[in-house]
Amino acid sequence: MxxxxxxxxxxxxxxxxxxxxxxxxxxxxxxxxxxxxxxxxxxxxxxxxxxxxxxxxxxxxxxxxxxxxxxxxxxxxxxxxxxxxxxxxxxxxxxxxxxxxxxxxxxxxxxxxxxxxxxxxxxxxxxxxxxxxxxxxxxxxxxxxxxxxxxxxxxxxxxxxxxxxxxxxxxxxxxxxxxxxxxLSLPKAITAATGMDAFTHSLESFISNKANPVSDTFALESMRLIAGSIVEAYQQPDSVRARSDMLLGSTYGGVALTAAGTAAVHALAYPLGGKFHVTHGVANAMLLPHVMAFNLDSCAPRLKRAAMVCGLAREEDSNEAAAGKLIEQITAWTATLEIPQDLAAFGVREEHLPEMAVAASKVTRLMVNNPKPLSLDDIQALYRRLLP
Ligand SMILES: NC(=O)c1ccc[n+]([C@@H]2O[C@H](COP(=O)([O-])OP(=O)(O)OC[C@H]3O[C@@H](n4cnc5c(N)ncnc54)[C@H](O)[C@@H]3O)[C@@H](O)[C@H]2O)c1
Ligand SMILES: [Fe+2]
Missing domain, CATH: 3.40.50.1970 (Rossmann fold)
Structure with a gap:
């Protein structure tokens, strides 16, 4: 052990x-x-x-x-x-x-x-x-x-x-x-982006190469709380129940990431923030479903556990099917929460991708935590999914 x-x-x-x-x-x-x-x-x-x-x-x-x-x-x-x-x-x-x-x-x-x-x-x-x-x-x-x-x-x-x-x-x-x-006063767009950032912390911690019993405990409970409240917090900003679960879920996500580290989603988000001023939560939310689809074959059992704790899958589901449901739900959230989907709107063009991929790959502090290694081509392909 x-x-x-x-x-x-x-x-x-x-x-x-x-x-x-x-x-x-x-x-x-x-x-x-x-x-x-x-x-x-x-x-x-x-x-x-x-x-x-x-x-x-x-x-x-x-x-x-x-x-x-x-x-x-x-x-x-x-x-x-x-x-x-x-x-x-x-x-x-x-x-x-x-x-x-x-x-x-x-x-x-x-x-x-x-x-x-x-x-x-x-x-x-x-x-x-x-x-x-x-x-x-x-x-x-x-x-x-x-x-x-x-x-x-x-x-x-x-x-x-x-x-x-x-x-x-x-x-x-x-x-x-x-x-x-x-x-309660958070504007809708900030509720959405920061809520997805919190979920990203917990999901990335849960599949991190450094995941451990402490980080798992906080990551799972964080995902359960956020999955059960993010849409309500967005649609009914005055819901104290939803706001309370979101805040606790976000703090638990911070505990999880301290214990296990975030991974490729956060690494790929950094160049989007540094060069194109995409805010942190928006960058993570845009990337999350695509990076998880890329990771799927290296951590499907863990994605299944995450799907189950979010109430999306059952024990009898295959790992791949359950992981797929989680990724579908994340994609559905980005639509419901009106998270931007198009990097071109932030000024990103095909010719920027090689340089962005190099910058992301240099965030080794986070990249080493990702369950599947990413080549420069992999990173470019992930960014390309967010171009028209
Ligand atoms: N230290 C860490 O572990 C860690 C983890 C993730 C992100 N970050 C960093 O945190 C920063 C992003 O922070 P953030 O997403 O919380 O947003 P933020 O602090 O950048 O604030 C965004 C906007 O929300 C407004 N706002 C905040 N609370 C409000 C409220 N209750 N009502 C109305 N308006 C409110 C602010 O005035 C601001 O205009 C980035 O720099 C990111 O890199 C740090
Ligand atoms: Fe973050």
Whole structure:
């Protein structure tokens, strides 16, 4: 039996209204808090979320600097600039982040940039961050990236037209609040794309070469929760039941990917984000059924288990038939959720494919997890499925 290693966050509070616990739960950080930085997105101001948090902090005499200009899917330069001009001068004792993966990732990076002399660029890759960061409190408002429970943060390098990751145990937060009420306001297109991203995390973790009993447990339950709620969350945005299951499913997906890693879908998505600005969830959702059809003959028993947990297949079905039903369902979801299907609409043309394939193949951190190796021709053929 192979050895596996599991790590996760220290504290996780889940339930409708969890945000109201923020002030009380800050004691769990075990550091005196005089000054904090809150990294958030504009959408949170209009919803009154920023004011609710400020009131809880003011009641405890904590001085807060609100930062709302981290870009969507930030570049390395944007993170460095916001850090230099706003985060560092405030000299915080801890960082809070409330928003989608873009601001959660940013806060995780700010926390280690505050305690390390090294440049952000030198942190790229696996285990390159020297010292632990300041404590972070992460509150996701998409469901989602699972970033609140992963040791990863993703930045875009515009010069190289690539998205790259910082992976370090020092990025794991001290406290996570999961409040599904914060996700009721998600616009439909973001519900769709981020929900499919979450499902992709769990399915890729489940078929990963590094899958293990811990990742399997979280991946299967995540897929069950998401399969049972993604369409309802999209069609009835106010459904607290669906939003709650989506948020928990997304966090479980983050736990699964931390334990087992994502694979070729995410690797192929990176050049789409880096060069063509296809958002992370949309890129994954577009690629998912095609990459799974490619993988089918190397992991059909696992795809069958995934199909069964999603309520799509029965024990007596053959592995191939059950796997086929799962892929059909994913394709049906992309249609119901109105996920774009045409890469040409993002400016991708046949002549871009060789370069994109090389870029995807270089994401070896994820490619090594894929159950079936991909040649450059295989990768090009997968992208080509999304061209007219
Ligand atoms: N660290 C990880 O493990 C990990 C995993 C997957 C993806 N990511 C990264 O996360 C980023 C994507 O994050 P995302 O998909 O969560 O979206 P996002 O943070 O980029 O936000 C997308 C949009 O949704 C809006 N929004 C968020 N929550 C809202 C709400 N409740 N109501 C209304 N509007 C809301 C934001 O303001 C923004 O305009 C990418 O950079 C991706 O690479 C990180
Ligand atoms: Fe993802």
């Amino acid at each position: 192979s050895l596996y290693h599991f790590q996760t966050v220290k504290h996780l509070v889940h339930g409708a209204g969890a945000l109201d616990q923020l002030g009380d739960k800050l004691a769990l950080l075990d550091v005196p808090l005089r000054r904090v930085v809150l990294v958030t997105q504009n959408a949170m101001h209009g919803l009154g979320v920023t004011e609710r948090v400020k009131a809880q902090l003011a009641a405890r005499d904590i001085d807060v600097a609100v930062i709302d200009n981290v870009e969507i899917e930030p570049t390395l330069e944007n993170i460095e600039q916001v850090f230099r001009e706003q985060v560092s001068p405030h000299q915080p004792d801890a960082l809070l982040a409330i928003g989608g993966g873009s601001v959660l990732d940013a806060a995780k990076l700010f926390a280690v940039m505050l305690t390390n002399e090294q440049s952000l660029r030198s942190m790229l890759g696996i285990d390159q961050v020297a010292r632990a960061g300041l404590p972070t409190v992460l509150v996701p408002t998409t469901a989602g990236t699972g970033s609140e429970v992963t040791p990863n943060a993703i930045v875009t390098l515009p010069d190289e037209e690539l998205k790259v990751g910082v992976v370090s145990r020092h990025l794991l937060p001290a406290l996570v609040l999961l409040d599904p009420l914060l996700t």
